[in-house]
Amino acid sequence: MSKTQLTAAREGRISREMKIVARKEGFEPEEIRKLLAAGKLVIPANKSHKSLDPVGIGAKLTTKINANIGNSQTSSCPTEELAKLEVCLRYGADAVMDLSTGANICEIRRNLIAKSPAPIGTVPIYECASEYENCDEIPAERIFEVIESQAEQGVDFMTIHAGLLRKHVPSAMRRLLKIVSRGGAIIASWMRANRKENPFYEGFDRILEICLRHDVTLSLGDGLRPGCIADASDKAQFAELGVLGELVRRCKKAGVQVMVEGPGHVPINEIEMNMRKERELCEGAPFYILGPLVCDCAPGYDHITGAIGGAMGAFYGAAMLCYVTPKEHLGLPDAEDVRNGIVAFKIAAHAADVALKKKNASLRDREISLARAQFDWEKQFSLALDPDRAREFRSAALGKMSAKSSASSSQSNYCTMCGPKFCSMKISAGIANKKAGN
């Protein structure tokens, strides 16, 4: 039996997961197999994640979005994280990362894996760090134990900050915001304190061996991603990306599925270049980007700042977007923030897919527009990325004009934005019916 989706693809075998992804995306299974074998596409699918509905991430497929949930030391409990998972699934997150750093990490993750059809990702260093008062005290050995136990639990993909080396730290320390990746900061601190090289890098073969056994997809973390516009696209960022390229080759050689994580904060004019550089340095491994945020001065609205960058990133080649919620930089997101973050990034991903003319991507836009012209409100709601919100806004608007009955809500041939007389759709329909004067 093949060890991973990648080794199966290389052996010419089409797995059940490849067939499911092919069907969902409208491709021939053989095409999915080829892209997988070439390392252009991954299907994170831990053998122990029994409830998984496989998702493909990478070349030619629709752009995916990931939602981060998880508690912190100061907020949330296991039931709250399950509620967030439900929101993730309801609003269409394609993957979910549990970034818990507080209490009950193991229990939260077990529950999420048991309930989630979406692939579940983690950052194992967080669990390690949660066990010690000072992250510099983490024994290197503990890192591999945690990775192994999480792999056994059924985690589909793991962020490993293996590309941040000792030699990179000085240039990162000269930045305006130094290191803003939590994992990156922990590793850098550990390396300085222990005067040792990055244990993820040093022990990368051990990690590969664990991932191979469980088919865990590695997500090579960008510990040196820029945390502000001033630090974007700098020496530290690209030095690490070069090492990630080397690690991509080691993963592929070992038969381990791999994707690469990307920035961060990037001005609009540097997004295309960032996407291209990853393709060049990492052999086209799926690029999984965080935002990127296109400016630094919108705390409270960083789902929007990130959706702008994410749409452009996906348009220029990113395979998956990690969402950002409105609480970014301010606090731990709650369920409503998760919803707002997901929808913002669904917009970004979909807009890029439409622009790239991906299979059937613009069909939904055509159908909702047609429903709009026909004043078929229920159909519009059902085709909306967030039907609940669209319905809520329309009924609130109707409420204001004292026409609350559900009949008028779904049938009236105008909206309160323009009112009946100024409705361009209604006037347009009237023109078509007029005897032409031309």
Add this chain to the structure above:
Amino acid sequence: MSKTQLTAAREGRISREMKIVARKEGFEPEEIRKLLAAGKLVIPANKSHKSLDPVGIGAKLTTKINANIGNSQTSSCPTEELAKLEVCLRYGADAVMDLSTGANICEIRRNLIAKSPAPIGTVPIYECASEYENCDEIPAERIFEVIESQAEQGVDFMTIHAGLLRKHVPSAMRRLLKIVSRGGAIIASWMRANRKENPFYEGFDRILEICLRHDVTLSLGDGLRPGCIADASDKAQFAELGVLGELVRRCKKAGVQVMVEGPGHVPINEIEMNMRKERELCEGAPFYILGPLVCDCAPGYDHITGAIGGAMGAFYGAAMLCYVTPKEHLGLPDAEDVRNGIVAFKIAAHAADVALKKKNASLRDREISLARAQFDWEKQFSLALDPDRAREFRSAALGKMSAKSSASSSQSNYCTMCGPKFCSMKISAGIANKKAGN
């Protein structure tokens, strides 16, 4: 005395308004005068708008945003519109359009002009249409009377749909969404019913004469802007844009300031081309775009869909972005929607300015990032595009961790997103203080 900012600039005179714009934007007054004389920049400044604080829109200047307010037949009253104006000014709208189509149009506009330091724009056909049961019955003469009375009242810029001609209507009628511009639909319907050419086009010289007298800036409306992705960049849209180019030349010849309005719904891959086409056809007159929305299926979140398109539009050359609120397609925006729309588009405009390296644009990002590294929460809030929201989110997050005192709010050196132990900023600061092991 010169008649308009444009005629003054051509005569080599630097007006008070040019000096103010130059100071605000960090340019020499002479450079502003040159750009104005060349038609690359406008300063909408009706001679009767006494409370105006002049704003420059166009080449080299920061990207501006416009907020639409105004009532409809079914919603809002004069006091509500004044409350919306306050929100516009508080959150940084550079221009405000009163799109009222309901009761008390004249009174609402008078109040807005009296109170607003931001330039006020209108769409005169709305007032005309509000006076008749059926818009086809509007006498052509009434259009010029309304334009004149609004000019006398102090309106700084007016949207005139003069580029939509009879010959364009058939191709627009073959579209999925036909005509979605309210003004465009009214004119098209009027032309068909009355078997006459567009009265704005026919009487354009009369309009120019009024604008010249009061220094009203013309905003040439895109009555045939696409209303969905399927209709984007089509024959109808560009046929009208060609006529707008002709009208730009007539405005300039007459000494009337002019800008051009643009789409609408445009997929990401066509935004750059749309911006270029306007520059070519309209001699680089400032392009004032609505969004554009980069997909059709996000009702309830179209401020985000529009901010993505707006950021890219501004990056590729648009001078002003007309905001879209979360209520677009669903209902008339209330004050909170206005706020959300403005901030989304301030982000888009600012991100484009940062990417275009406009004067001092990224300074704010550098400062807020520095404040972030220093855990100076109050400074972060003060530099945020919406300080109120940032403050509210942080204190809600702190409230959850029972640390409500304002002292802890402004001083604690971590946020609830990561908690104290997992704060990358804090760990980074620690690394810098460690004895280097390298």
